Amino acid sequence: MHRFQTTAVHAGRDDFGALCVHAPPLDLSTTYPIADLAVGSASFDALVGGGATAANPIYARLHNPTVARAEAAIAALEGTEACVAYASGMAAMTAVLLARAQHGKHVLVVRPLYGTSDHLLASGMCGLEAEFVQADEIAARRRADTALVVIETPANPTLQLVDIRAVAAAAGEVPVLVDSTFATPVLQRPAEFGAAYVLHSATKFLGGHGDVIAGVVCCDEAHAAPLRTVRAATGALLHPLAAYLLHRGLPTLKLRVEAAQANAQVLAQRLQQHPAVARVFYPGLAGAHGAQLVGRQMRGPGCLMAFELHGGHAAAAAVMAAVKVMTPAVSLGSVDTLIQHPAGLTHRMVDDAVKAATGITPGLLRLSVGIEDVEDLWDDLAQSLAVASASVE
Numbered sequence: 001m002h003r004f005q006t007t008a009v010h011a012g013r014d015d016f017g018a019l020c021v022h023a024p025p026l027d028l029s030t031t032y033p034i035a036d037l038a039v040g041s042a043s044f045d046a047l048v049g050g051g052a053t054a055a056n057p058i059y060a061r062l063h064n065p066t067v068a069r070a071e072a073a074i075a076a077l078e079g080t081e082a083c084v085a086y087a088s089g090m091a092a093m094t095a096v097l098l099a100r101a102q103h104g105k106h107v108l109v110v111r112p113l114y115g116t117s118d119h120l121l122a123s124g125m126c127g128l129e130a131e132f133v134q135a136d137e138i139a140a141r142r143r144a145d146t147a148l149v150v151i152e153t154p155a156n157p158t159l160q161l162v163d164i165r166a167v168a169a170a171a172g173e174v175p176v177l178v179d180s181t182f183a184t185p186v187l188q189r190p191a192e193f194g195a196a197y198v199l200h201s202a203t204k205f206l207g208g209h210g211d212v213i214a215g216v217v218c219c220d221e222a223h224a225a226p227l228r229t230v231r232a233a234t235g236a237l238l239h240p241l242a243a244y245l246l247h248r249g250l251p252t253l254k255l256r257v258e259a260a261q262a263n264a265q266v267l268a269q270r271l272q273q274h275p276a277v278a279r280v281f282y283p284g285l286a287g288a289h290g291a292q293l294v295g296r297q298m299r300g301p302g303c304l305m306a307f308e309l310h311g312g313h314a315a316a317a318a319v320m321a322a323v324k325v326m327t328p329a330v331s332l333g334s335v336d337t338l339i340q341h342p343a344g345l346t347h348r349m350v351d352d353a354v355k356a357a358t359g360i361t362p363g364l365l366r367l368s369v370g371i372e373d374v375e376d377l378w379d380d381l382a383q384s385l386a387v388a389s390a391s392v393e
């Protein structure tokens with residue numbers, strides 16, 4: 001077992017020596033020659049049954065070696081036996097819900113969540129009944145047909161931290177899914193605290209360069225097999241080119257996260273002093289929700305923050321229009337800084353009453369801090385806040 005950064009550079013490359021290659025081969029085959037029918041039939045059964053590999057990959061919906069290398073690398077970083085990759089983070093979430101639906105209809109969910117995850121669960125689209133609870137209500141609300149507990153930490157968009165170990169204890173036998181997209185395995189490895197499923201929108205930090213849509217679920221082999229069966233049946237697979245790009249981003253994951261996090265800490269502190277800003281949500285600030293988990297559950301406070309403007313919706317819209325270095329855009333976890341308005345964009349589909357109750361106010365902006373020079377980022381924020389203050393007055 002190597003340390004994290006060595007694993008990040010070398011994982012998922014075990015077969016390179018035998019193949020005599022130095023970069024991952026990009027295998028775009030949709031089908032594979034079957035020289036021996038008996039081997040083909042056995043391989044088909046193994047893969048449809050949820051096996052990670054077989055003597056013959058058979059068909060690209062069942063297995064792809066480029067995807068399998070990226071999966072192996074991410075599993076190594078999360079410290080789990082397996083990783084199953086999907087076409088997007090939402091496809092990954094859907095696969096877990098479909099796999100769990102065979103065990104019961106009831107799901108306990110702690111808000112806030114990524115807007116589309118909230119919508120997917122609240123709509124009952126996957127045939128499950130979601131009950132939204134506080135983290136400390138899980139033990140009391142657990143039922144015989146509870147198939148899953150879903151949490152997100154840090155939570156989107158207000159960066160609350162949820163205590164994974166406490167949730168896993170309260171859930172008992174019921175598996176806990178942690179959406180760890182905001183943390184990445186650099187800052188937090190939820191399986192160490194008892195999470196059965198660790199989900200990432202790999203579109204964000206894991207890919208890291210704003211050019212891949214992907215989702216992964218990291219878990220033990222027993223939980224992974226049904227997830228592969230769901231993927232083979234529903235077809236929500238990761239394209240090999242996307243897997244190649246995802247794998248390529250991993251060696252710099254830690255460097256990117258640490259650089260962006262250092263920038264974020266500076267920006268959060270300066271924003272807190274700014275007269276146009278009413279409140280800053282960032283786990284690295286004293287008194288932040290769950291700040292006591294930084295250093296225990298999370299190695300650092302991360303690269304995302306949200307801040308509330310005194311000027312409400314008009315000021316938030318003006319800041320988004322005024323930024324020059326930052327990009328006004330949804331998504332996060334890229335090398336460049338993105339700023340967006342949760343109430344108007346990512347969390348639009350969340351019920352208005354829930355928005356109000358979870359702090360998704362009209363004046364709230366979310367910042368995904370990149371790895372630019374922090375002084376240029378601050379200059380950009382300061383000039384946009386000034387433009388916004390002038391236009392709102």
Ligand SMILES: *Cc1c(COP(=O)(O)O)cnc(C)c1O
Binds near residue numbers: 089181215
């Ligand atoms: C983006 C995101 C998702 C959804 O992932 P996609 O790759 O866009 O499907 C889920 N959870 C969190 C926390 C996210 O940021």
